[in-house]
Amino acid sequence: MSNTRTETSNVLVRFLKTKGSIVIFIVFWLCASLFVDNFFSLDNNLLIIKQAAIPVICCLGITVVLMTGGIDLSLGYTIGLSSIVVGIFVKTLHMPIPLSILLTLLVGLLVGIMNGVIIQVLKVPAFITTLGTGYVIYGLAQIVSSGSNINRLPANFRVVGVTPIGGLNTTVLIALCCCVLFYYLLHMSTYGRSLQAFGFNPNAAKMSGIDTPLLNISVYVLCSVCAALAGVLLTIRVNCAQPTMGNDMTFEVITSAILGGASLFGGIGTVIGSVFGVLSLKIIENCINLLNVSYYTYQAIQSIIIMLAIIFENVKNRKL
Amino acid sequence: MESDNNIITMDHIDKYIFDAYGKPLHGTNVKILDDVHFDMRKAEVHILIGENGAGKSTLMKIIGGLIPYDSGTFTYMSKPAFFKGPKDSLSQGIGFVHQELNLCQNLSVAQNIFLGSEPLKKNSRFIDKDMIYEKSAALLASLGFEIDPHELTSNLSTAQQQIVEIVKVLSYNCKVIIMDEPTASLTQKEIDKLFGIIRTLKEKGISVIYISHRFEELKEIGDRLTVLRDGKYIGTIDMVDFDYDTIIHMMVGRKLGAMFTTNHKTTTDEVLRVENLKIAQRTAPISLHVNKGEIVGLSGLVGAGRTELAKSIFGVRQYYGGKILYNGKELIHQVPKKLIQDGLIYLSEDRKVEGCVLPMQIDQNMTLAALHQIFKNGYIDKGKERNICNQSVGELGIVSQSLQQKCNTLSGGNQQKVVFAKWLITEPKLMILDEPTRGIDVKAKADIYKIIDDMASKGVAILFISSELPEIIGMCDRIYVMAGGTIAGEIIDKKSFTQEKILSYTVT
Numbered sequence: 001m002s003n004t005r006t007e008t009s010n011v012l013v014r015f016l017k018t019k020g021s022i023v024i025f026i027v028f029w030l031c032a033s034l035f036v037d038n039f040f041s042l043d044n045n046l047l048i049i050k051q052a053a054i055p056v057i058c059c060l061g062i063t064v065v066l067m068t069g070g071i072d073l074s075l076g077y078t079i080g081l082s083s084i085v086v087g088i089f090v091k092t093l094h095m096p097i098p099l100s101i102l103l104t105l106l107v108g109l110l111v112g113i114m115n116g117v118i119i120q121v122l123k124v125p126a127f128i129t130t131l132g133t134g135y136v137i138y139g140l141a142q143i144v145s146s147g148s149n150i151n152r153l154p155a156n157f158r159v160v161g162v163t164p165i166g167g168l169n170t171t172v173l174i175a176l177c178c179c180v181l182f183y184y185l186l187h188m189s190t191y192g193r194s195l196q197a198f199g200f201n202p203n204a205a206k207m208s209g210i211d212t213p214l215l216n217i218s219v220y221v222l223c224s225v226c227a228a229l230a231g232v233l234l235t236i237r238v239n240c241a242q243p244t245m246g247n248d249m250t251f252e253v254i255t256s257a258i259l260g261g262a263s264l265f266g267g268i269g270t271v272i273g274s275v276f277g278v279l280s281l282k283i284i285e286n287c288i289n290l291l292n293v294s295y296y297t298y299q300a301i302q303s304i305i306i307m308l309a310i311i312f313e314n315v316k317n318r319k320l
Numbered sequence: 321m322e323s324d325n326n327i328i329t330m331d332h333i334d335k336y337i338f339d340a341y342g343k344p345l346h347g348t349n350v351k352i353l354d355d356v357h358f359d360m361r362k363a364e365v366h367i368l369i370g371e372n373g374a375g376k377s378t379l380m381k382i383i384g385g386l387i388p389y390d391s392g393t394f395t396y397m398s399k400p401a402f403f404k405g406p407k408d409s410l411s412q413g414i415g416f417v418h419q420e421l422n423l424c425q426n427l428s429v430a431q432n433i434f435l436g437s438e439p440l441k442k443n444s445r446f447i448d449k450d451m452i453y454e455k456s457a458a459l460l461a462s463l464g465f466e467i468d469p470h471e472l473t474s475n476l477s478t479a480q481q482q483i484v485e486i487v488k489v490l491s492y493n494c495k496v497i498i499m500d501e502p503t504a505s506l507t508q509k510e511i512d513k514l515f516g517i518i519r520t521l522k523e524k525g526i527s528v529i530y531i532s533h534r535f536e537e538l539k540e541i542g543d544r545l546t547v548l549r550d551g552k553y554i555g556t557i558d559m560v561d562f563d564y565d566t567i568i569h570m571m572v573g574r575k576l577g578a579m580f581t582t583n584h585k586t587t588t589d590e591v592l593r594v595e596n597l598k599i600a601q602r603t604a605p606i607s608l609h610v611n612k613g614e615i616v617g618l619s620g621l622v623g624a625g626r627t628e629l630a631k632s633i634f635g636v637r638q639y640y641g642g643k644i645l646y647n648g649k650e651l652i653h654q655v656p657k658k659l660i661q662d663g664l665i666y667l668s669e670d671r672k673v674e675g676c677v678l679p680m681q682i683d684q685n686m687t688l689a690a691l692h693q694i695f696k697n698g699y700i701d702k703g704k705e706r707n708i709c710n711q712s713v714g715e716l717g718i719v720s721q722s723l724q725q726k727c728n729t730l731s732g733g734n735q736q737k738v739v740f741a742k743w744l745i746t747e748p749k750l751m752i753l754d755e756p757t758r759g760i761d762v763k764a765k766a767d768i769y770k771i772i773d774d775m776a777s778k779g780v781a782i783l784f785i786s787s788e789l790p791e792i793i794g795m796c797d798r799i800y801v802m803a804g805g806t807i808a809g810e811i812i813d814k815k816s817f818t819q820e821k822i823l824s825y826t827v828t
Contacts, residue, residue, distance in 0.1 A: 209660035
C-alpha cells in the first residue's frame with residue numbers, strides 16, 4: 001500500500017527529529033576519526049568521556065529548566081560558589097567529607113529555591129532573575145574566599161571523584177547515576193509528563209490539575225543542585241577550590257542541551273539528547289586541542305553551533 | 321444582470337480547514353467554506369449573518385486578503401482579485417475593521433491611525449508628526465468623535481478604541497469596508513453615530529460588509545443580507561423582505577431536535593450550590609444550584625461573566641464573597657488539583673490556550689488530568705495508558721491515525737473530543753462545560769451533545785455554558801441567563817425555552 005512508504009519515511013523523520021543528537025554525534029565522531037590525527041585511540045576517547053562527565057551533570061539540570069521554557073544563567077556561578085564552599089568545608093574547617101558534600105549540595109538547593117521563588121512568585125523573567133542572582137552568587141563566592149583559591153585538598157576528599165574504574169573514574173560513574181535518575185524523572189515518572197505539558201502550555205497544565213508553581217520552582221532547584229554537584233567534582237578534578245571555577249560553563253551546557261534537541265521555547269528535552277549533545281561538543285573541543293588551534297576558536301564555534309541548532313529547530317517546526 | 325454594478329463577486333468559493341498560517345492542514349478534508357457565493361453592489365450595506373462557525377470570518381479574511389481561498393472565482397472591480405496580504409488588499413481599497421482590537425496600545429491615537437502610512441515631510445525621509453496629529457484631529461472631528469489624537473491608546477475605553485479602528489480604515493479612501501461586529505462593545509449613542517457614518521459612506525459610494533448578531537440593528541442599517549450556515553451559502557435577501565422567522569430558519573435550518581439527544585433523567589440531589597458569589601467588587605451576587613443528572617444551561621452574551629463565574633468555582637480566579645458548596649461541603653481556597661480529584665472539572669472555553677496541549681500526543685493529553693491512574697509501582701504504565709486511551713477513542717469516536725499523533729494535527733472537533741476524553745477519564749461528578757462546541761463542525765457537535773447526555777444519564781451534574789441559543793434550548797433542563805456579571809433570570813419550564821425569552825433577559 002502507498003501508506004507503507006509514508007510510514008517508513010515517517011519513522012525515519014521521527015527518528016531524526018527525536019534522536020537527531022545521536023546522528024550528529026556519530027557524524028562528528030566519524031569525521032574526527034577520519035580527519036584528525038591521534039583522535040582515533042582508546043585513551044583519547046576515554047578522555048572525552050571523562051571530560052564530558054561534569055558538563056553532563058550540569059546539562060541534565062539545565063535541560064529540565066529549558067523544558068519549562070525558562071533558563072538558568074546563574075549555573076556557572078553556582079559551580080564557583082559550591083567549589084569554594086566545599087573547599088572551605090574540607091580544608092579550612094576539616095569537616096567530615098560526606099557532611100561537607102551534603103552541605104554544599106544544600107547551598108545549591110538554596111540557590112535554586114531563591115531562583116525559583118523569584119521567578120515563580122515574584123514573576124521576574126527567568127533570564128533577568130538568573131542573570132542577576134548569578135552576579136550575587138559570584139560576589140558571594142569572592143567574599144567567602146577573599147578572592148583566593150584553596151589548593152592541595154585532602155586525599156580522602158579527592159577519592160570521591162578520581163578513583164579509577166577501568167580506564168574511567170568515579171566522576172563518570174556519578175554522572176551515569178545522574179543520567180539514570182534524570183531518565184527516570186523525565187521519561188518514566190509523572191514529573192516529566194507534567195513538565196512537558198507545562199513547557200508547552202502552562203495554562204492547560206494548570207487547568208488539568210498540575211501543581212504548576214511547585215513544578216516551576218522545582219526545576220531551578222534541580223538545576224542548582226546539579227551545578228553544586230558539578231562544582232564539587234570539578235574541584236576534585238583540578239585539586240583546587242576556586243571561586244571563579246566553571247563560570248564559563250553556562251554557555252557550554254546550554255549549547256549542549258540545544259544541540260541535544262532541547263527547545264528554548266519549552267516542552268522538549270531528553271536525557272539521551274543532552275548526553276549526546278555534551279559528547280558532540282566535547283569532540284569538537286578535543287579536536288581543537290589536537291589540532292593545536294586556539295581555545296578561543298572553540299568558544300566561537302560554540303556560538304555558531306547554538307545558533308545553527310536553533311535555526312534547525314525552527315526549520316523542523318516549519319517556522320521558517 | 322447587475323454584474324457591472326457589482327464591486328465584488330465570489331462564486332463556488334471553497335476553503336479547507338487551515339492552520340494558524342492559513343496553510344491547509346494535512347490529512348483533513350473538512351471544508352469550512354463549501355461552494356460559497358457572495359456578491360456586493362456599489363454603495364450598499366451588505367449584512368452577513370450566521371451562527372458561530374458558519375464561516376463568516378473566514379469569508380471576510382479571504383476578501384480582506386489575510387488568507388487565500390482554495391478554489392472558486394473571486395472578482396473585485398470586474399477583475400480577478402489577487403491579494404498578497406492585508407496591506408495589498410487595503411491599498412486596493414478593501415478595509416477591514418477587526419472584531420478584536422488590533423491597535424498598538426503604546427502609541428497615540430494619531431500614530432495608530434497612520435500606522436504604516438505615515439506622511440513624510442517634504443523632500444525628506446522623516447515623518448511629518450504635525451501632519452499626523454492635524455489630519456487625525458480633522459478626521460475625528462469630521463465624524464463627530466471627541467477623542468484627543470495625542471491620547472495614548474491604552475488610556476481609551478474599548479468603545480473608543482473601536483472607533484479609532486474604524487477611523488483608521490476610513491483614512492485610507494476605501495471602496496469596501498468590512499466591519500466584523502463593530503457594535504459589540506459600543507454604547508447606543510456611539511452605535512447611532514456609527515450608523516450615521518455608515519450612511520455617509522454609502523452616499524459617497526462606499527460599500528460596507530457588516531457582520532453582526534444584533535437583529536434589532538440589522539433592519540435599520542442594511543440593504544441586503546446573506547446567510548451562511550456550516551460553511552455553506554444559504555441565500556441572500558433584500559432587507560425589505562426582512563422577517564425574523566425566515567432569517568432564524570435560514571440560520572438554524574434544521575429541526576433542533578434532530579441534533580440533540582436527551583435521554584437523561586434529572587434528580588433532586590444537589591451537587592453544586594453557589595450562594596451570593598460576586599465575581600467582581602461591584603457586581604450583584606450570584607446564586608445557583610445544579611443537581612445530579614441535570615444539565616443546567618448558563619446563557620448570556622459574551623462578557624456577561626459566565627466564564628468568570630466558572631473559573632471562580634474552579635479556583636483559578638479570585639471572587640469577592642459568597643459561598644460555593646460542592647456535595648454539601650463548602651469549598652475554601654480550592655485548587656484545580658484537589659477539585660479534579662473530588663470529581664469537579666472545568667472544560668475551558670479556549671481549547672488552544674487552556675484545554676489542549678497542542679504539541680503533545682493524543683494519549684499524553686488524555687491522561688494529563690489523571691496521571692495518578694497510570695502511575696503505578698513508581699513508573700508510568702504505558703500499557704495501561706494505551707488501554708484507557710483506546711477505550712476513550714472508541715467511545716468518543718475520535719478520528720486519528722494513532723494515539724501518538726500530535727493534537728495540533730487534529731481537526732477542532734477531534735481536539736475537543738480529546739479534551740472531553742481527558743476529563744471523562746477522571747470520572748467527574750460535576751462538569752462545568754464552557755462553550756464545549758465552539759468552532760467545531762456540525763457532526764462533532766452532535767457527537768458532543770450525545771457525550772454530554774450520556775454523562776448526565778450516568779448521574780453527572782452538568783453546568784453548560786454556551787452563547788449558542790439552539791444548543792442551550794435543545795440540551796438543558798433548566799436555564800440561567802447571565803447579564804452584567806450576575807444572574808438576570810432563571811427559566812425552569814422547558815416549554816418556555818425560546819430564543820426570545822432568553823434574549824429578553826440578556827438586555828439590561
